[in-house]
Amino acid sequence: MRKTTAVRWSAGLAGSAMALVAALAPASGASAREGAVKDASCNWATATSVAACGGMSALIAAAQKEGVLNTITLPPTWANYGTLLKEFSSKYHIKYTDAIPDGSSQQELDAIVHEKGTSKAPDVVDVGTAFAIDGASEHLFAPYKVQEWNQIPANEKDANGDWYYDYGGYVSIGYDASAFTSPPTSFKSLLGSQFKGAVGLDGDPTQANAAFSAVFAASLANGGSFNNVVPGIQFFKQLASAGNFVTAQSDAATIGSGQIKVGIDWDYLNAAYAAQLQGKVDWKVIIPSDAHYASYYVQAVSKYAPDPAAARLWEEFLYSNEGQNGWLEGFARPVLLNNLIKDHAVNESALAKLPVVSGAAAFPSQAQQSAAKAIVVQQWPSVG
Amino acid sequence: MGLTAPARQVRPSPEEATAPGPPAARGGLRHRLNRLRRLIGIGPFLAYLTLFLIVPSISVVSSAFEDEKGNFTWSNITASLHGVYLTSYKTSLEISAVSALVSAVAGTLVAIALASSTSRTLNRLVTTGSGVFANTGGLPLAFAFIATLGNFGIVTKILSAIGWDPYNHGFTLYSATGLVVVYCYFLVPLMVLVMLPAVQNLRSEWFEAASILGASRRECWHRVGIPLLGPAFFAALMVLFTDAFAAYATAETLTQGTVPLVPIQIGSLIEGNVLSNQQNLGDALGLGMIVVVAIAAVLYATVQRRAARWQH
Numbered sequence: 174m175r176k177t178t179a180v181r182w183s184a185g186l187a188g189s190a191m192a193l194v195a196a197l198a199p200a201s202g203a204s205a206r207e208g209a210v211k212d213a214s215c216n217w218a219t220a221t222s223v224a225a226c227g228g229m230s231a232l233i234a235a236a237q238k239e240g241v242l243n244t245i246t247l248p249p250t251w252a253n254y255g256t257l258l259k260e261f262s263s264k265y266h267i268k269y270t271d272a273i274p275d276g277s278s279q280q281e282l283d284a285i286v287h288e289k290g291t292s293k294a295p296d297v298v299d300v301g302t303a304f305a306i307d308g309a310s311e312h313l314f315a316p317y318k319v320q321e322w323n324q325i326p327a328n329e330k331d332a333n334g335d336w337y338y339d340y341g342g343y344v345s346i347g348y349d350a351s352a353f354t355s356p357p358t359s360f361k362s363l364l365g366s367q368f369k370g371a372v373g374l375d376g377d378p379t380q381a382n383a384a385f386s387a388v389f390a391a392s393l394a395n396g397g398s399f400n401n402v403v404p405g406i407q408f409f410k411q412l413a414s415a416g417n418f419v420t421a422q423s424d425a426a427t428i429g430s431g432q433i434k435v436g437i438d439w440d441y442l443n444a445a446y447a448a449q450l451q452g453k454v455d456w457k458v459i460i461p462s463d464a465h466y467a468s469y470y471v472q473a474v475s476k477y478a479p480d481p482a483a484a485r486l487w488e489e490f491l492y493s494n495e496g497q498n499g500w501l502e503g504f505a506r507p508v509l510l511n512n513l514i515k516d517h518a519v520n521e522s523a524l525a526k527l528p529v530v531s532g533a534a535a536f537p538s539q540a541q542q543s544a545a546k547a548i549v550v551q552q553w554p555s556v557g
Numbered sequence: 558m559g560l561t562a563p564a565r566q567v568r569p570s571p572e573e574a575t576a577p578g579p580p581a582a583r584g585g586l587r588h589r590l591n592r593l594r595r596l597i598g599i600g601p602f603l604a605y606l607t608l609f610l611i612v613p614s615i616s617v618v619s620s621a622f623e624d625e626k627g628n629f630t631w632s633n634i635t636a637s638l639h640g641v642y643l644t645s646y647k648t649s650l651e652i653s654a655v656s657a658l659v660s661a662v663a664g665t666l667v668a669i670a671l672a673s674s675t676s677r678t679l680n681r682l683v684t685t686g687s688g689v690f691a692n693t694g695g696l697p698l699a700f701a702f703i704a705t706l707g708n709f710g711i712v713t714k715i716l717s718a719i720g721w722d723p724y725n726h727g728f729t730l731y732s733a734t735g736l737v738v739v740y741c742y743f744l745v746p747l748m749v750l751v752m753l754p755a756v757q758n759l760r761s762e763w764f765e766a767a768s769i770l771g772a773s774r775r776e777c778w779h780r781v782g783i784p785l786l787g788p789a790f791f792a793a794l795m796v797l798f799t800d801a802f803a804a805y806a807t808a809e810t811l812t813q814g815t816v817p818l819v820p821i822q823i824g825s826l827i828e829g830n831v832l833s834n835q836q837n838l839g840d841a842l843g844l845g846m847i848v849v850v851a852i853a854a855v856l857y858a859t860v861q862r863r864a865a866r867w868q869h
């Protein structure tokens with residue numbers, strides 16, 4: 174109960190701070206009284222674009238008044254988020270707190286609901302597409318279109334602005350180059366006897382999106398399709414009965430200690446492990462020749478963001494060339510990568526470090542994903 | 558019940574024995590204050606129970622019967638008893654039962670050996686060690702086992718160096734068998750801790766009396782030891798069973814969902830990155846777990862009452 178009063182008080186404070194900002198904004202030549210009226214129609218919590226509310230300088234000023242950005246579930250080593258947050262913070266003098274760095278998409282949505290009205294509630298989320306669609310249907314997001322909105326392809330964003338792709342990558346195979354005479358090239362090649370006890374996934378496919386995507390990709394490599402994930406499950410059964418599949422999770426710790434010698438994971442994670450373990454493990458990354466499976470994560474602003482201006486400024490930052498290159502430096506493929514390349518704004522050396530992909534990427538639709546998930550949940554436990 | 562009640566009458570509580578003055582003086586204010594003070598003492602515990610056991614349980618049970626919109630439905634319960642979820646109950650019950658039974662037998666043998674040894678240092682060492690090991694679990698335990706008995710673990714390497722690679726003989730840590738081995742790691746010490754008092758309560762006089770009356774050593778155990786230890790053993794078995802039944806982090810880390818267990822399914826349903834909006838089904842599985850644990854608790858209480866007869 175006491176919490177609610179405190180929150181109301183701070184919301185009131187934020188409100189008056191915004192009124193003050195609006196009154197002082199250089200664009201408003203009118204009297205302070207009129208400025209206050211203008212503020213009522215121009216609330217950052219409902220602003221759907223930066224232009225609708227006085228442009229970047231007004232947004233920056235409002236965000237700096239808030240002074241804080243609450244993010245959630247952004248591991249510092251994941252897609253370069255640690256650096257991105259630090260750069261944002263020092264550029265705009267806004268502090269940030271990242272709640273539960275190793276949490277899941279579901280926990281992010283839960284936090285929006287459960288922490289609604291508190292100053293700790295998340296301002297922005299980075300979730301899997303399925304969760305973005307869920308969150309939008311539960312009206313948890315505030316629609317917002319960054320300045321680069323029109324450059325994001327139509328099928329990579331919600332038309333209303335509730336969510337938008339941010340960065341993504343391909344399912345890849347990472348391997349310890351010193352452990353094998355002939356390196357893996359495809360999913361099928363992993364069945365060879367030299368990979369006994371060596372192949373791991375990044376988690377449980379019924380819980381971790383990276384692992385689920387690996388099963389889907391394995392299906393493509395083994396005669397399956399986006400409408401048929403079963404060959405992917407059968408592939409892992411084969412891999413398990415050959416003694417090649419280990420259920421230890423592939424991550425920097427298990428790769429570093431030699432428990433995992435082949436890890437199927439997003440290319441940006443495998444590439445990050447390679448950089449992290451340089452000098453310890455000769456970790457190489459390839460995109461399997463028999464499956465090009467890509468997937469993106471999604472940005473969204475919380476409808477109940479306690480710092481609505483900072484939330485929007487963060488999105489503007491992420492979709493600027495600086496933010497897009499930031500993800501690229503974390504080995505992820507930013508959604509505006511093609512534009513960056515076209516505009517000669519791309520960080521060439523970071524681009525050169527991405528694993529080579531020959532041929533086009535393919536995405537399953539949401540309906541295909543849901544159907545595949547239902548099957549993986551039922552059948553994955555038969556793999557062991 | 559019938560047997561413990563008279564015992565309490567025979568032995569007056571210290572409070573009654575030392576209370577000064579005529580009984581009439583005690584019934585009044587002071588007595589009530591005392592009672593209040595005792596309630597205050599237990600207050601924080603009751604608050605803790607309410608916040609962390611009763612409130613969550615009620616919310617699990619109620620949401621198990623709700624759909625996404627909060628309307629009443631049986632569909633979660635039905636779904637939780639079909640397909641992979643039914644299999645998960647079977648596997649969970651099997652793994653918990655097997656590891657509880659193996660650990661119970663091993664732990665009892667250790668407790669008997671310990672009770673008959675006269676070395677107090679050994680006694681203290683084993684009980685302290687058991688206290689530590691019984692509370693080792695979760696991720697650290699899983700990683701410890703991966704580093705020792707994993708596919709490239711130290712013990713595995715040593716064994717394969719002397720010509721017997723367990724992974725060539727059907728063993729893998731990342732399987733149901735592997736889980737039983739890992740569970741035994743913390744269940745055996747737990748059994749030792751739970752059984753030791755019961756074993757120490759076995760008076761050697763009873764065995765001597767039996768053998769004077771002509772019982773062989775085997776008959777002594779058959780007629781005296783086992784009937785006396787039986788209820789305590791069974792009660793402890795229930796404790797181990799529920800402990801294994803609820804284990805989550807260790808199993809998830811080791812098997813990545815390839816061995817279907819109820820807690821892992823709940824984890825996938827309520828906090829994963831793959832399935833969205835399935836919390837109610839997760840709560841239905843949670844309700845099922847509450848039912849299983851409640852049955853084990855009732856059995857425990859029933860048996861414990863029998864066991865208590867001889868423990869004073």
